[in-house]
Structures are given as structure tokens and as C-alpha cells.
Amino acid sequence: MTNFEIVQSEFGPIKGFHKQLALNNNCVAFQNVPYMKAPIRNLRFREAQPTEKWQEPLDATSDIIGYCSFNHFKEVEGKEDAGILNIFTKNLKPKKLCPVMVWIHGGGFIIGSSSTDIYGPDYFLQEDIVFVSINYRLGVFGFLSLDDESLNIPGNNGLKDQIFALKWIKKNIANFGGDPNNITIFGESAGGASVHFLCITEQSKGLFQKAIIMSGSALCKTWGLIPQSTSRKHTEILAEKLGFSGNKSDQKSLLQFLEKAPAENIVKATEEILTLEDKYCFAFHSPFVPVIEPYKTKNCFIPKDPLELMKTCWTNKIDILFTGNSIEGIIRKIEPLETGIQIFNKNPSYALPLIELQADPSDQHIQELGLKIKNLYFNGKWDDRESFLRLSSELMFWNPVYRTIQSRIKHAKGKTYLVRFDAEGGRNFLKEFYQSTEYKGASHGDELFYIFENAIFDRLETNSNDFKIMKQYVGILTNFAIKSSPNSEEIEPLKLKELTDPNKIMCLQITEKGTSIVELPESEKLKVWGTLYKDSKVFRSKL
Incomplete structure (x- = not known):
């Protein structure tokens, strides 16, 4: 038996590898599969776009990458082009398609990734399930919100990335042995809050059938929702720390400046935004988190207070x-x-x-x-x-x-x-x-x-x-x-x-x-x- 497997997706063939798990069983792993176009340059703060198709098998056998952010040792690591998901399956062609579990990592919407250094799926694959983990944009890259409607950056791109990933999974997971009609999303901390946000937005309707919310909720103010005025203040402080000397009320100039700033510098400057009062008095963990969007768009994720959304959300069923x-x-x-x-x-x-x-x-x-x-x-x-x-x-x-x-x-x-x-x-x-x-x-x-x-x-x-x-x-x-x-x-x-x-x-x-x-x-x-x-x-x- 070859150590590699080729599976077809809507964007092209994907090459995975056989992997031995901690309990001595095996799976086929597909790592770093892009579900969105690289969010770089003028796409840095824009909603996710479909990735381009490929002809030759995509190599999905390397170590998992993460988005540019601090690690737990306060070192900047990762890259901007990290809109990927990972699939671990025991059987590519089961007699009956297997339930799917989609993991959304935590980290306060500012750090973290789907790396198997922390989130190895080995114990979940004791059962006949397909395990998927995803990345999503973090910090200002995922949660910049500008109330100037002409700029079309209302916020919550990190959450919208998750929607994009779930749509990819829904369309393609059957080719990996997973049942697209039996998907459970689960996550912890900011990942748990993400799961709850996904449960109360209409954008996710039909993309999953069950949810597990671990140590989080859309009502947890540690990760949001922060007021639009606070989000804007944090954006202005970030730009100032990066050397912006223009008119801070000119959001277009602010955006153009942030689009060109080196990602590593943005990550470092973000760490300096919150004060002790922010952290202790208001329990903020990150200066850039989900917001109630300042105006409605086609893909509006959070149009109003979660308390209101919870009353009538589709996941009440x-x-x-x-x-x-x-x-x-x-x-x-x-x-x-x-x-x-x-x-x-x-x-x-x-x-x-x-x-x-x-x-x-x-x-x-x-x-x-x-x-x-x-x-x-x-x-x-x-x-x-x-x-x-x-x-x-x-x-x-x-x-x-x-x-x-x-x-x-x-x-x-x-x-x-x-x-x-x-x-x-x-x-x-x-x-x-x-x-x-x-x-x-x-x-x-x-x-x-x-x-x-x-x-x-x-x-x-x-x-x-x-x-x-x-x-x-x-x-x-x-x-x-x-x-x-x-x-x-x-x-x-x-x-x-x-x-x-x-x-x-x-x-x-x-x-x-x-x-x-x-x-x-x-x-x-x-x-x-x-x-x-x-x-x-x-x-x-x-x-």
C-alpha cells in the first residue's frame, strides 16, 4: 500500500498521507488544504474569496501552518496566507458516510491555530468519525471594523472565514468519507464563542446539524462584543503605534496605511493597545474581536444584539x-x-x-x-x-x-x-x-x-x-x-x-x-x- 492517497475536491485533487495515531490505529491526513484565496495585499481586510482551482495534486502532507500572531512565548510566528483546513479520516470509502466533527480553536481571537502540536485528533478517531480542524483570521486581520460604508469593511471577517470553511466542508467532505448531513461543530474558549456565534447567525443555516460549545458564548465579553466606538478607538491606537500621522477620522487613509504595514509589525503593535483598566475592569482579552456590524451587507454576520438573535435563531431546532x-x-x-x-x-x-x-x-x-x-x-x-x-x-x-x-x-x-x-x-x-x-x-x-x-x-x-x-x-x-x-x-x-x-x-x-x-x-x-x-x-x- 502506498503511503499517499489522492482525493478529488471541487478545486482539484489533494494528496494526503497515512498517519499512525497515538493509540496505534491509523488515519489518512490532509493538512493545509486552502479553503479561501490568500488574504494578502488588498484582500488583507476583505471578506474571504474562493481559492483558485489547481490541476496537479495539491501536496497536503506538510506541517500545519497558522496565521501571523504571537505564540505563547510572545514570539511572532505564522503567515498571512493560512486560510486552511485539515482533514483526518480513517476510511475514505466507508460503506456508510461517517459523522463529521469540525474543530474551531480558541485563543481570544488573537492567537492560536489548528496545529496538531496542540490539537492532535488521535483520541477522537477511536470512533468512526471524520475530524476537521480550521484556521481563521485573527486580531485586526480578522476583526477590523470600519463604519464608513463606502469601504465595505463592517467587521467579523474571522467569523465569516469560518462560514467559508464550513461551506467547503459541506461540499467536499463526502469525498473524504464524511457525511455532509451529519456535521457537528465544536470549539473551546474563543472557539466556543465562535461556535455560539455560528449558532445565532443566519449565514450558517444548514451548514451543521449539532454544536458543542466549550467554555464560551457570544455573551462572553472577554472576546466581544465590544462597542463600535471601542473598536474604532483600538484601530486608531494601532495605526498611531505603527507610525500613522494622518487624520485619524479619515478611515480610508487609515485603511490604506494598515493594508501596507508589515504583518509582523501589526502583531507586535496590537499587543500594546490594551491598558490594565481594559484587561481588569472590562475583561478584554483582545482589542479586535467580534462586533455588531455598523451596517447591513449581503454577508452580515452579527446584525444586532446576540440576546435578540438567540430568541429566534435557526439552531433553536x-x-x-x-x-x-x-x-x-x-x-x-x-x-x-x-x-x-x-x-x-x-x-x-x-x-x-x-x-x-x-x-x-x-x-x-x-x-x-x-x-x-x-x-x-x-x-x-x-x-x-x-x-x-x-x-x-x-x-x-x-x-x-x-x-x-x-x-x-x-x-x-x-x-x-x-x-x-x-x-x-x-x-x-x-x-x-x-x-x-x-x-x-x-x-x-x-x-x-x-x-x-x-x-x-x-x-x-x-x-x-x-x-x-x-x-x-x-x-x-x-x-x-x-x-x-x-x-x-x-x-x-x-x-x-x-x-x-x-x-x-x-x-x-x-x-x-x-x-x-x-x-x-x-x-x-x-x-x-x-x-x-x-x-x-x-x-x-x-x-
């Missing part, structure tokens, strides 16, 4: 699985923790989702609401680090996810499930990276190192407890993709039921000791968070 980690807020340790605690103590309103509430942090009523939330966690001990991290977990992740689930219970006919990851094993990498092992639970992103084969850890030993955790979690995710149920043989005899009671949110909890079905431990505090929106004078009209 499909099944969705949500997942979250027990102490997501450890990600706050990206910045000095003491600084954040000091800022919170100076102004209690920074304990609130200020952007969403459209609130002035100096307003006395808002400060009273902030103090109400702080008292939930600190109980007068205002310098407690763990209390700050757990408050941050709810502020940045659990509160928006909880509210998204509440909306599904109220408006959706499709089933809604919830999984909570609380395992502490040998692969809680980010918890260790942030030097937070003294806190009980799983950090934001810890689950990734259990469910994906990666270059950070040695391969799992089949007799290890970490292997058992992997089997349980991957079993839940793949079973949902295959059968629309998180209940797999790995967690028998447990049976998680769909969520129907907004006052009792049950979840399947994964710990190092096994799985159980419990009421979401954060529920009581999250109910108090829910009162904020009724108490907020500005927000009340939206309810």
Missing part, C-alpha cells in the same frame, strides 16, 4: 452540548493578580459585566450592584486570591454560559445538555502554567490536554487515570456527535437528561474519580448574578 471548567478564572493570572484585586477593591463596579450592562462604573447604583456581587465571594476578606479567581470564573465564563443555557431552555426545541470538567490529573497544563495548583478544580483550557494528543505531554498510558479521564470526556463528545446524546458507554450507567427546568441546571461532572450527575455547583451564585439585569436600569428594557 438542533441539539447543543455546553461544557465548562470548574475554575475558569485562573486565566486571570495572565496579568499580575494583585493588580486585579487592587483595582476591584478601589471600585466594586468592576465585578460586573460593565460592557453588557452599558454601565458607567462611577454610577452609585452600579457600584452598589458590584458590591452585591463582591460580597457573594469575598465575605469582607477583600484580598483573597481564590475568591477573586472564582468571581472571575463567573464574570468571564459561567454567567454568560448560564444565561445562554437559560435562553435555550426558554426558546429552543432542540435538546440542551451541560458538562462540567473538574478533573485534576497529570495534564492540567494551564493550571500548572499559571502556578495555581493550590486551587481545587480545572483551569480554563485544562481539558484540552486530555482530549487532544499534543506535543506537551508524552502519550497516554492506557492503564493511567488520565487515560480514563480522556476516554470519558472524548466518549461524551463523540457520542454526542454520533447520536446527539452525551451518554456514552464510558459513563454508564449514568444518564444525563436534557435541560428543561431553568431553576435546576443539572450537569454531568467529570472528576479524576469518575463522573456523576449533579446540580451545577455555581447555580446559587449565578442566580444572584441573574438579578443584575433586572436591577440595571439600562438593561431592563432588553429583558
Whole structure:
């Protein structure tokens, strides 16, 4: 048997290679398959365009590339021409087409890629599925938004790239053994937010049949939506740091300047835009994230507030699985923790989702609401680090996810499930990276190192407890993709039921000791968070 396979796509033949996986099974891998035309020069900030066709087999056997961005060591890497997807399949010609799982990576819309150094699909391919991972434009390259309608850059190109990739998958995946009518999209962090954005936009209608939203939501203000005025301010600061000396109100001149600036310089300058106030008081992770588009176009992705879109979105008819980690807020340790605690103590309103509430942090009523939330966690001990991290977990992740689930219970006919990851094993990498092992639970992103084969850890030993955790979690995710149920043989005899009671949110909890079905431990505090929106004078009209 040759080590290579040729598969036809609508754009031309693609050459993949046979690859041995971590559990000693095999797949055929197709890496760096372009799904869009290179977004360079005058296409840098434009919506995705179809790639050109080719005649000779496209070599899809090299290491996966990523878009130009910082890596975790603050080094610029990647390239601008990285609009690619990767396909991993065990059988190119199965008797019955296999379910497809499409992975959307996280990274705050500013870093990350689909590289197998982090997202090796080995454990997912224990089952008969086709695994696809995609890149999308990041930072200002993916999320520049200009309100000058004549320039036709309303924003959200990174999300529109994802639509472009899903359309490619829908048209071509059958040639790789995948079922175009059984596609599950899933992602974590900003990838989870991306999945939710894809669930509430009309642009994605019919492109997938199920969704798994991990540690994210369109309501998470860590990645958006930022106000148009804030997006514009960030664009002007970026141009200024790059040396623009023209009229900042002239958006055409700004655009022309940014189109010519070296990509590496743009990435470096982007890192200098956010202030400590931005990061701690408003929980921004990136200066360029999704926005409500300032005017409507043919491909408008986010035309209005996600709260409104969630009520009537087409995915209210499909099944969705949500997942979250027990102490997501450890990600706050990206910045000095003491600084954040000091800022919170100076102004209690920074304990609130200020952007969403459209609130002035100096307003006395808002400060009273902030103090109400702080008292939930600190109980007068205002310098407690763990209390700050757990408050941050709810502020940045659990509160928006909880509210998204509440909306599904109220408006959706499709089933809604919830999984909570609380395992502490040998692969809680980010918890260790942030030097937070003294806190009980799983950090934001810890689950990734259990469910994906990666270059950070040695391969799992089949007799290890970490292997058992992997089997349980991957079993839940793949079973949902295959059968629309998180209940797999790995967690028998447990049976998680769909969520129907907004006052009792049950979840399947994964710990190092096994799985159980419990009421979401954060529920009581999250109910108090829910009162904020009724108490907020500005927000009340939206309810």
C-alpha cells in the first residue's frame, strides 16, 4: 500500500498521507488544504474569496501552518496566507458516510491555530468519525471594523472565514468519507464563542446539524462584543503605534496605511493597545474581536444584539452540548493578580459585566450592584486570591454560559445538555502554567490536554487515570456527535437528561474519580448574578 492517497475536491485533487495515531490505529491526513484565496495585499481586510482551482495534486502532507500572531512565548510566528483546513479520516470509502466533527480553536481571537502540536485528533478517531480542524483570521486581520460604508469593511471577517470553511466542508467532505448531513461543530474558549456565534447567525443555516460549545458564548465579553466606538478607538491606537500621522477620522487613509504595514509589525503593535483598566475592569482579552456590524451587507454576520438573535435563531431546532471548567478564572493570572484585586477593591463596579450592562462604573447604583456581587465571594476578606479567581470564573465564563443555557431552555426545541470538567490529573497544563495548583478544580483550557494528543505531554498510558479521564470526556463528545446524546458507554450507567427546568441546571461532572450527575455547583451564585439585569436600569428594557 502506498503511503499517499489522492482525493478529488471541487478545486482539484489533494494528496494526503497515512498517519499512525497515538493509540496505534491509523488515519489518512490532509493538512493545509486552502479553503479561501490568500488574504494578502488588498484582500488583507476583505471578506474571504474562493481559492483558485489547481490541476496537479495539491501536496497536503506538510506541517500545519497558522496565521501571523504571537505564540505563547510572545514570539511572532505564522503567515498571512493560512486560510486552511485539515482533514483526518480513517476510511475514505466507508460503506456508510461517517459523522463529521469540525474543530474551531480558541485563543481570544488573537492567537492560536489548528496545529496538531496542540490539537492532535488521535483520541477522537477511536470512533468512526471524520475530524476537521480550521484556521481563521485573527486580531485586526480578522476583526477590523470600519463604519464608513463606502469601504465595505463592517467587521467579523474571522467569523465569516469560518462560514467559508464550513461551506467547503459541506461540499467536499463526502469525498473524504464524511457525511455532509451529519456535521457537528465544536470549539473551546474563543472557539466556543465562535461556535455560539455560528449558532445565532443566519449565514450558517444548514451548514451543521449539532454544536458543542466549550467554555464560551457570544455573551462572553472577554472576546466581544465590544462597542463600535471601542473598536474604532483600538484601530486608531494601532495605526498611531505603527507610525500613522494622518487624520485619524479619515478611515480610508487609515485603511490604506494598515493594508501596507508589515504583518509582523501589526502583531507586535496590537499587543500594546490594551491598558490594565481594559484587561481588569472590562475583561478584554483582545482589542479586535467580534462586533455588531455598523451596517447591513449581503454577508452580515452579527446584525444586532446576540440576546435578540438567540430568541429566534435557526439552531433553536438542533441539539447543543455546553461544557465548562470548574475554575475558569485562573486565566486571570495572565496579568499580575494583585493588580486585579487592587483595582476591584478601589471600585466594586468592576465585578460586573460593565460592557453588557452599558454601565458607567462611577454610577452609585452600579457600584452598589458590584458590591452585591463582591460580597457573594469575598465575605469582607477583600484580598483573597481564590475568591477573586472564582468571581472571575463567573464574570468571564459561567454567567454568560448560564444565561445562554437559560435562553435555550426558554426558546429552543432542540435538546440542551451541560458538562462540567473538574478533573485534576497529570495534564492540567494551564493550571500548572499559571502556578495555581493550590486551587481545587480545572483551569480554563485544562481539558484540552486530555482530549487532544499534543506535543506537551508524552502519550497516554492506557492503564493511567488520565487515560480514563480522556476516554470519558472524548466518549461524551463523540457520542454526542454520533447520536446527539452525551451518554456514552464510558459513563454508564449514568444518564444525563436534557435541560428543561431553568431553576435546576443539572450537569454531568467529570472528576479524576469518575463522573456523576449533579446540580451545577455555581447555580446559587449565578442566580444572584441573574438579578443584575433586572436591577440595571439600562438593561431592563432588553429583558
